[in-house]
Amino acid sequence: MEKPLYRKVISDLENKIDSMRANDQLPSERQLLTDYDVSRNTIRLALKDLEDRGVIYRLHGKGTFVAGRYLNKLNIGGMYSFSEDTSRYGRTATTQNKKLELVVPNHNISDQLNLQEEDKTYRLIRLRLADDEPMIYSKTYLPEKLFPDLKITDLENDTLYSVLKKKYNQRSVMAFEDVQAVSLDDEASASLHEKVGSPSLKIYRKTINDKNVPVEFTISLARGDKFVYRSRQYNHLV
Known part of the structure; x- marks a missing residue:
C-alpha cells in the first residue's frame, strides 16, 4: 500500500534534518507548501509528527527548528509507536503476543480504568522485538465491557490499536505516562534476555478515547541500554 502524502513529507524532511545541526531553522510552512506541492493540512500533519517525536521544535513567531539529540537511542516518550520508531532506525519491529486472559484487576488498575469492583479486564502480555532482539516487555489491561470477545487471534495480523478501532470503533486520542527507573x-529479565537487576525504564501508560473514557492501561519494561525518554518543555512565563 502506498504511503500517505504526509508520511512521504516526513521521510524527506527527516533525511534533510539528518544533515542539519541542532537549532538550525527549517523552511517556513509557506515554503514547504511550495517545495512539496501538497495541501497545508499535509504539511501540518508532517510537522506535528516530527514535533511530537522531539525531532523538531517550534517557537511562536520565530519558526521551526531542529531539536538537539544527546543520545541516539529509540525514544519511548509521547504517543509512541514502537514499530514506526524502530523502522526509522532501519530495523524490523515484531510483536509476540504471549498471552491474553480475562482477569479481575487489582485496585490500582481498576482505578486507572474507572472500573467498578465487579468489572473484569483482558490482560495482554506482549514482547516487542527489533531485528528479533527483545526490547520491551509489557502487560496491557483492556476493559471487558468495552472489548467483549477479544481474542488473541485478532492480533495475529494487525496492531492492537488497529484492532480496537476496527472491531470496536474505539479510537485512542491521548495518552498519559509516568516513567520510573527500575x-x-x-x-521480565527472562523475556528480555537480560540479567536480573539490569536497568530498565518502567512506563505506566493510560490511554483515553475521544469520549474521554480510559480504554487501556499498560505497564511496560523497556531495556535501559536501548531507550531514552525524550521530552521538551516550554516556559510560558516569558
Whole structure:
C-alpha cells in the first residue's frame, strides 16, 4: 500500500534534518507548501509528527527548528509507536503476543480504568522485538465491557490499536505516562534476555478515547541500554 502524502513529507524532511545541526531553522510552512506541492493540512500533519517525536521544535513567531539529540537511542516518550520508531532506525519491529486472559484487576488498575469492583479486564502480555532482539516487555489491561470477545487471534495480523478501532470503533486520542527507573525482575529479565537487576525504564501508560473514557492501561519494561525518554518543555512565563 502506498504511503500517505504526509508520511512521504516526513521521510524527506527527516533525511534533510539528518544533515542539519541542532537549532538550525527549517523552511517556513509557506515554503514547504511550495517545495512539496501538497495541501497545508499535509504539511501540518508532517510537522506535528516530527514535533511530537522531539525531532523538531517550534517557537511562536520565530519558526521551526531542529531539536538537539544527546543520545541516539529509540525514544519511548509521547504517543509512541514502537514499530514506526524502530523502522526509522532501519530495523524490523515484531510483536509476540504471549498471552491474553480475562482477569479481575487489582485496585490500582481498576482505578486507572474507572472500573467498578465487579468489572473484569483482558490482560495482554506482549514482547516487542527489533531485528528479533527483545526490547520491551509489557502487560496491557483492556476493559471487558468495552472489548467483549477479544481474542488473541485478532492480533495475529494487525496492531492492537488497529484492532480496537476496527472491531470496536474505539479510537485512542491521548495518552498519559509516568516513567520510573527500575531494575528488571525475574519475569521480565527472562523475556528480555537480560540479567536480573539490569536497568530498565518502567512506563505506566493510560490511554483515553475521544469520549474521554480510559480504554487501556499498560505497564511496560523497556531495556535501559536501548531507550531514552525524550521530552521538551516550554516556559510560558516569558
